[in-house]
Amino acid sequence: MNEEVYAVALKNALVEIKNICPDVHQAFILMDNGTIVAGDEQAVEPIVERTINSLQSLTEKAGSVGGLDDLLIEGDKGKVYVSQVNGMYSVMALSKSADLPFLRTVTGIILPTILKVLNSIGSETPLPAPLKSTQIVTPPKFRPAPSKPTVKEEAVEETVKEHEEAEEIEAPEALTHLPFEQLIVDKFGGLMVRSDTVQLDLEILERWSSLFNGKEIHEVDIETFSGKTSRYKAKVISDKKFDGKGIIRIPEKTCETLELKRGELVRVKPVVPEE
Amino acid sequence: MPVKKKAQQVGTAEQVELAPQAEAKEHVADLRTVLDNIKAREGVIGYILRASTSAAVDIKDPSKIIDYAVLSASALESAESLSHAFELGKLNKVVVESKDLKILLLTIGEHRISVFMEKNVDHNAIYKEMT
Numbered sequence: 001m002n003e004e005v006y007a008v009a010l011k012n013a014l015v016e017i018k019n020i021c022p023d024v025h026q027a028f029i030l031m032d033n034g035t036i037v038a039g040d041e042q043a044v045e046p047i048v049e050r051t052i053n054s055l056q057s058l059t060e061k062a063g064s065v066g067g068l069d070d071l072l073i074e075g076d077k078g079k080v081y082v083s084q085v086n087g088m089y090s091v092m093a094l095s096k097s098a099d100l101p102f103l104r105t106v107t108g109i110i111l112p113t114i115l116k117v118l119n120s121i122g123s124e125t126p127l128p129a130p131l132k133s134t135q136i137v138t139p140p141k142f143r144p145a146p147s148k149p150t151v152k153e154e155a156v157e158e159t160v161k162e163h164e165e166a167e168e169i170e171a172p173e174a175l176t177h178l179p180f181e182q183l184i185v186d187k188f189g190g191l192m193v194r195s196d197t198v199q200l201d202l203e204i205l206e207r208w209s210s211l212f213n214g215k216e217i218h219e220v221d222i223e224t225f226s227g228k229t230s231r232y233k234a235k236v237i238s239d240k241k242f243d244g245k246g247i248i249r250i251p252e253k254t255c256e257t258l259e260l261k262r263g264e265l266v267r268v269k270p271v272v273p274e275e
Numbered sequence: 276m277p278v279k280k281k282a283q284q285v286g287t288a289e290q291v292e293l294a295p296q297a298e299a300k301e302h303v304a305d306l307r308t309v310l311d312n313i314k315a316r317e318g319v320i321g322y323i324l325r326a327s328t329s330a331a332v333d334i335k336d337p338s339k340i341i342d343y344a345v346l347s348a349s350a351l352e353s354a355e356s357l358s359h360a361f362e363l364g365k366l367n368k369v370v371v372e373s374k375d376l377k378i379l380l381l382t383i384g385e386h387r388i389s390v391f392m393e394k395n396v397d398h399n400a401i402y403k404e405m406t
Contacts (some may be wrong), residue, residue, distance in 0.1 A: 026361075050360040054353035058371075064342040066374030073354045092363045178398040181394025182341055223341065225330065225346045267341040 006118055010038035011115045014090075023098035025078070029111075030055065030089045037088060041134065051091055061227075072100070100118035110196050127132045138178075179211060180269040183248040187255050187262050195257075197233040198222065200268065205236060208270040215273035222248070223267040224258050231271060307331060307376065307388060313354075313404060318396040320376060323347055325387045344376075347389035351380050367400050381405060 005238045014027040028048055055068075060179060062068040069091075071082040079094040081103065091105055094100075181204055181210030188199075198220065220234045238250055248268055250260060261268065310322045312332055321334030323344055334340050354369040369380040372394060379390045379398040383405070390401055 046358060049362045050355060052357040054360075058349050058353040061373070064339075065346060065376055068371065068373055070370070070372035071350075071354075072369045072370040073361075073363060074369070075358050075359055075361075076367065077364035080357050080361050080363065107369060182338060219372050225341065225344045227345045248394045265340055271323065 007038050009114055009118055010111075017092075017106055017110055018066060018101075021094075021098065021103050023095040023097065024103070025094050026091075026093040028084075028091050030091060031087070055091075057088060083107055086115045088115075089167045102188075105107055111192075152183050163205040179208060180267050181246075182265055183246055183268050185255065185260050185262055185264045185266055186242065186247045186249045187252045187260075188249050193253075194233075195250045195253040197235055197251070198248045198254070199235050199237040200244075201244060201247070202236045203244065205234065212270075212273055217273060218272035219270060221269045222258070223251075223269070224260060225266070226259065228258055230258060233271075282388075306383065306388070309405060310390070313390060313401055316396070316401075318393040319401075320391040320393065323387075323389045323393065324334070325389075326385050343389070343391055347378060347380060347387075351358060351382075351387060354380065370398055 010029055014029065018027060026047070028047075028051075029037040030052060031037055036052075039048065059068045059069070067084070068082075069084050071080075073080040075143075076095050076096075079098055079100070081092045081094055081098075081100065083092075083104070085091050086108070088111075090111060092103070092107075094103070103261045178275070183200070192246075200220065205217050209215060217234055221228045221229055221231050221232055232250075232254070237243060237247070239249075242249060248266060250258070287312075300333040306324060310324060311333070313319055314322060320336075321332070321343070323334070324331045330344075332340055332344070350369060350371045354366060358366045360366075360378055366382065369378075371380070375394075377392050377394050377396065377398060379388075379392070379401055381388050381402065388405065390398075392398065392401070
């Protein structure tokens with residue numbers, strides 16, 4: 001079936017939804033990879049792009065709880081309702097007084113029905129092509145290890161912006177199911193302490209190593225409570241009294257950079273050793 | 276400060292005491308009392324209460340703490356961005372529904388609150404209790 005027909009049908013569906021629910025000011029439909037499938041005349045491009053960026057980040061994080069189904073944002077002047085339909089996201093800007101249960105019922109019937117009909121008519125066209133080329137590649141969950149471990153202190157804090165810079169790097173399929181440990185932070189300091197190296201239990205490093213056919217783990221990714229992710233060199237805990245306590249020892253300076261305090265939890269993942 | 280044994284106390288007592296004013300401390304205590312009551316409700320999984328210098332977490336399954344914390348931070352960030360883009364004005368509440376659970380996010384003063392619950396729990400009732 002023609003892709004344009006698909007887009008036109010969905011656009012008409014949005015128009016009908018707006019007719020039934022006049023509280024809908026703007027509406028558009030996005031694919032889960034960030035491409036726009038259909039939108040009404042009120043869907044302004046900067047808003048759409050911002051929505052894509054915001055949702056992309058959220059859908060990625062929501063994977064840990066089964067994926068994003070619905071998102072409702074209520075402000076003083078209105079609401080935004082995002083709903084997942086057959087792998088797509090309908091985004092609607094609503095007035096403050098909008099009847100959300102009614103809208104949910106309407107969209108929950110109309111959009112899946114239209115999609116089902118379209119799929120049954122043109123089963124050879126599995127999914128609609130994007131109307132606009134505004135695809136934003138999902139940031140990889142793990143950055144591939146650098147050829148040499150050169151973590152510099154100024155590059156320690158990884159922000160969302162840095163995630164965006166790493167967007168074009170495709171994560172290998174095998175990296176998507178890496179093991180991880182939730183460990184308690186312990187600070188340590190000293191004159192000879194390198195801020196790019198953290199210390200972990202030998203047992204954890206050995207367990208990870210065995211998962212990668214005995215390759216040694218030299219680096220780990222640390223994800224903090226506030227969502228910051230950074231990569232560090234990994235060594236075995238030097239002080240034996242900390243062995244087997246589920247602790248990760250992080251240099252004081254690095255803790256400051258990551259805004260970590262002693263006793264906080266972090267998620268630690270091994271970086272796949274290079275061949 | 277009394278600490279619930281089962282709570283994952285990420286923000287320690289020491290951190291809470293760093294709050295600049297006694298009034299702020301009382302406010303935090305009030306919020307925690309309300310949140311503890313809410314957590315006792317059927318279907319409520321837990322909460323995260325974050326301020327600029329501290330965080331209190333009480334989640335039934337401790338292995339999910341980081342996942343939930345990262346998700347709620349990301350949800351609030353996305354909601355703030357979308358609220359700005361769509362000119363929604365001051366953000367009142369955000370509700371995120373996944374296949375497994377529902378999260379109510381709101382900001383009270385400098386405190387960012389995330390309440391995690393099963394999907395059948397009435398988040399509006401919880402919101403009213405919080406505000």
